[in-house]
Amino acid sequence: MADVLPLLDVRGLSKRFGGLQAVRDLSFTLREGEIVSLIGPNGAGKTTVFGLLSGFHVPDGGEIRLRGRSLVGLKPHAICALGLARTFQIVRPFPHLSVLANVEVGALAREPRRPQAQAHARAVLEQVGLAVKMEQPAGSLTLAERKRLELARALATCPSLLLLDEVMAGLNAAETERIVELIRAINGTGITILLIEHVMRAVMSLSARVIVINYGETIAEGLPREVANDPRVIEAYLGDPGEAHVGAAPA
């Protein structure tokens, strides 16, 4: 297993915004075909990590390698061309364009000819379950549909690695279940997935591994069950573990 080149290799990643050290010496790897979750309390730096991986921020230090190829300093469109696609935490559809046109933009990343790109976009919309809304303007979709559209767009770029940023936020139980199935199906086609998520049930059921970060650094990494019981993780989410026990004497 150690001989296989990891799909994504992140070492010593750090980023500072003014006085705030958002990401500090972060390292992890992703193997081809995995689903890995990146979790942590609000403000832990997770979306910043996505921003760094996808080229929207330039790291102050550290290295990011996709199949051995360095991504540092590349613009977002170049990184997408190399096979890394991302969604945004707050969805950003192209509101005046149709659902199909939205996804077609993603498809054009791999297929410059419009008719073929459109056909690919249709197929992706089928896969994601939005085909019936193809002609509607993206601005008219519900939140759950927009999340699926965001996912479809990124998927249409034929990525090797898909970064999903809180794709389940704001969804009800049924919608969440559907997205979980979809993510599993996408992973089934060979796409590696890195999830930022707060919905713990989904994280536990989907992930092969979980990475926990807080204040920009890794505080735990491992199997979902291990991480859930790790006292450092509990402390990060809830504060002092002593407080979680009713009737405990103050420190």
Next chain:
Amino acid sequence: MRWAALAGVLILVALPAVLSSYLLSVFIFIFFYAFLGQAWNIVGGYAGQLSAGHAAFVGIGAYVSAILSQQVGLTPWLGMFVGGAVAAVLGAVIGYLGFRFGLRGFYFVLLTVAFAEVCRIAVGNLEVTGGAIGYYISFTGNPWQFQFQDNRAHYYITLTLMLLATGVAWLVERRRLGAYLAAIREDEEAAEALGVNAFRYKLTAMVISSFLTGVGGTFYAFYLLSLQPNSVFGIPLSVDIIIRPIVGGTGTLLGPILGSFILSPLAELSRHYLGQGGWAGAHLIAYGILLILVVLFIPQGAYPYLKSLVSGRSNG
């Protein structure tokens, strides 16, 4: 829709048989500004970059082809491409500077105005261009020198230019460039995340637009036979260029054409009937009011608005 467009073109082609020379010149005016508006539309409408300095490209195309014709004897039929190319170089420079440095919205508008003004002042102070007095082209009426005795020639030339620019816009719409420009217009960052090199495509639109506009400058020069830097590089011409596509509908194929058919006759009527009393600029008041009304009530433009009315009615 296709048949209607074809019919329209055929009518326009046949019209000169029944038009007086005066009416011919009105149509020339309509076609030429529709052409300029359509050329602008590629970067201002489809790419969504409001350039308020497009007169610079007209001026450059005009002066380059005029000077090459008068000093070097190069026929404007070739000179127009040289003029277009030089205009495209300026367009590339402005686009490069503006887009590389991330200038958006108002700041980009001002950058384009600044360049147009610099051109105006520079050309107005150079001897080779005739300075503030202007540049004059001797009348020969020789078609090889892009001069025609018969107004019908001008009619067909401007009609061709208008159709050519519309054809280019149509191609842009159909190809990947068009889809990418639409995405950039909606949300540039989201487009970047999907593999769209926004800088490259905006710059492409700018170069195409400025090249076409520069080619039009040659017609301007040899139709009027005199060039004044304040007129051909001035803000009023830039306003004239953008107001037709804006009223007609930016980012649409027929918007600039419809806009010119609405606004150009208005200007001509004003000049014809009110010009004697010194009211020649009255149409600009109408332009201003129309602009205000369009922005407030039908920001998408006249053509999309009319289209939605028609399709709304047919859907019951």
Next chain:
Amino acid sequence: MAQGGRPPEVRLPPAQGLGEGGRLSILVAQGLISGLLFGGVYSLMAVGLTLIFGVMRVVNFAHGDMMVWGMYLAWLLATRVGVDPYVGFVVCAAALFVLGLAVQRGLVNRIIDAPHEMQILLMLGVALVLENVALLVFGPEPQRVRSAISTSAVWLGPLFIDVARLVTFAVAIVLSLLLSFFLFRTDLGRSIRAAADNPYGALVIGTDVRRVYAIAFAVGAACVGAAGALVTPIVPFQPTTGLQLSVTSFNIVIIGGMGSLPGAFVGGLLVSVAESLGAVFLAPSMKELVSFSLLIVVLLFRPAGLFGRRAP
């Protein structure tokens, strides 16, 4: 905008004892002084514009054409009622205040949240209407206004100072100071600055943001109305300079920093001096080349301007 306005006679000190360098330095010094004095008007124009942008984030493309109306109102007052522009500017400011209120309430309010491009186009429409109505009513010929002090000049050694320019400069400075007093020492002024800094916060504490916006726009218009009046005794004016003046105002405001009052003030002086020196070193017709080149440099390398806090 024509900055020329030659005095009745140009007197240079006798040539003996002065080399080329001496003569040039006198020209430069003269240019500096003229530019600086005229800069008061530029500053006033720019302060009005930056106030509007700073508070409402609205790009007022009609700024120069409002100034044109300030000029012509002053002209009307001077020629029909016999009021000197140095007194009449108050009326012009008041009239433009009212016009500003009307434009803001009727038009600008509807596009406060629209993208910049839409605002620019709307205000361009307003500019076209204002400019061409003025053209219709007053005609295209350049006008001048004679003030009681128009023709006097004061000599400072080899340099002359046009008294009208001096008074214009003084009044412009006083008005700018009054404006700062209003913004920093009065409750309404503080509300305006609060709304500029943080519109939602201002709403939360109960500020009537609509009223604040209207006042800010009206005050901005009043500034430019006064500036227009103050300029009439110094240079000839005509309606068609409106768009040009708007562009100059934007030049200044970007160089000084959008939304920054000290930036607009300093920017106005800076640009005016740069243009003046440009006229000396290049040619009078090339003076705007300097300010536009400066604008391009600022746009590319420091879009926030000299004093600005926000980059685009």
